[in-house]
Amino acid sequence: MPSATRDTADLVSHLRDASRKLVREWGFLQRTLAGSGLSPAALHCLIEIGDFGVRTSPRLRQVLKVQESELEHTIAELQHSGDIENHWQETESGDSERVFCPTERGLQTLRAINAYARDQARRALAVAPPNAGDKIIEAFTTYASALQSARQEPARDRSLPPRQEHGHGPVPELxxxxxxxxxxxxxxxxxxxxxxxxxxxxxxxxxxxxxxxxxxxxxxxxxxxxxxxxxxxxxxxxxxxxxxxxxxxxxxxxxxxxxxxxxxxxxxxxxxxxxxxxxxxxxxxxxxxxxxxxxxxxxxxxxxxxxxxxxxxxxxxxxxxxxxxxxxxxxxxxxxxxxxxxxxxxxRRNSGGSEPVSETSLSLSVEMAGKDADGTVASVM
CATH class of the missing domain: 3.40.630.30 (Gcn5-related N-acetyltransferase (GNAT))
Structure with missing residues (x-):
């Protein structure tokens, strides 16, 4: 039993080490990825929209494993860069739903991203041991599937210990x-x-x-x-x-x-x-x-x-x-x-009083005033 524990600890250590190297080699520690000028989140979002037809917010949140507010900002980045556009369509329930599509610029960005990724993979395979390709695919597929099966949502009350600056003690929180x-x-x-x-x-x-x-x-x-x-x-x-x-x-x-x-x-x-x-x-x-x-x-x-x-x-x-x-x-x-x-x-209800807000998620919102009689905007937001 002690031996099995040591073996597991050794495996975990090697997996973590390899994972850190992969993340760094793929460029995820940089502000933008694959020479695209896009953040890693925006790049992955564009791939899902353009290459795999994931076009609605609920599906994108599910595939990308992000919260709604995080997706809103990723979408805003892609709209600002001119890589995606959206239109509205009616759902079966009669509600309106945004559908995202790549623009011509977005399709060009996707082609460049895919070319970059394919070239990176080919160069790695060229210097790998002979016949290593199938083993790499099997290992990646197995590990990705295992991570997906074992994934847990992080507990909201779980906090990391205070960060330490070299020689200066904990960094005070804002x-x-x-x-x-x-x-x-x-x-x-x-x-x-x-x-x-x-x-x-x-x-x-x-x-x-x-x-x-x-x-x-x-x-x-x-x-x-x-x-x-x-x-x-x-x-x-x-x-x-x-x-x-x-x-x-x-x-x-x-x-x-x-x-x-x-x-x-x-x-x-x-x-x-x-x-x-x-x-x-x-x-x-x-x-x-x-x-x-x-x-x-x-x-x-x-x-x-x-x-x-x-x-x-x-x-x-x-x-x-x-x-x-x-x-x-x-x-x-x-x-x-x-x-x-x-x-x-x-x-206001007849009994008076409003209900306090209990929603814990945050947002940005647009609030605008009405118009004057002449139709010009009198007050905005």
């Missing part, structure tokens, strides 16, 4: 707090996060940025009105016990505009998180704060607009009691053609 009210730079950061994200997802350019700045700038000017409020997620430096103006970075925002949609109607806007802080429950905390303010002020209803593509965000709104109203047409010059906009409404 801390996050949600604060209300205007802070220096909150408008700039809100704009920066929105423009950075939607510039990739929907190729929104100068008209979008200008409209965004006008809409949020107007709300920021009116933020002292007790009917309006804004919250920020602050990323605090280790050891900074007080969320100071200078040492905390704004990594998320959400706004309530209690004026622009009429008396008794709140407008949920500017709900967004920085890419670096997803998966920490911060989106839920922002939403809870906003809906607590809705209760405090006593709005009879709250409205928001979001992109149909953002399914994680939509589920969060629905958990909070919002109901889909329908699709909304926006100016494609401003908002591009990639975003399919829709409106949600929350209405």
């Amino acid at each position: 801390t996050f707090t949600v604060v209300s009210g205007y802070r220096h730079g909150i408008l700039a950061r809100c704009l920066e996060m929105h423009i950075g994200y939607y510039g990739c997802v929907a190729k929104c350019g100068a008209p979008f940025e200008a409209a965004l700045a006008r809409g949020f700038g107007d709300l920021c000017r009116r933020i002292s009105n007790p009917m309006n409020e804004v919250w920020a997620v602050l990323e605090r430096a280790p050891g900074d016990a007080v969320p100071s103006q200078g040492e905390s970075r704004i990594v998320g925002t959400i706004w309530i505009d209690g004026e622009d949609l009429g008396e008794g109607v709140g407008h949920l806007r500017g709900f967004i998180l920085d890419d670096s802080v997803r998966g920490r429950g911060l989106g839920r905390k922002l939403m809870d704060e906003a809906m607590a303010f809705v209760d405090k002020v006593g709005f009879k209803e709250v409205r928001l607009r979001t992109a149909r593509q953002l399914t994680v965000a939509r589920r969060m709104y629905e958990k909070a009691g919002f109901i889909e109203v329908g699709d909304v047409q926006e100016d494609p010059v401003v908002f591009g053609t990639e975003l399919l906009m829709m409106e949600y409404v929350w209405k």
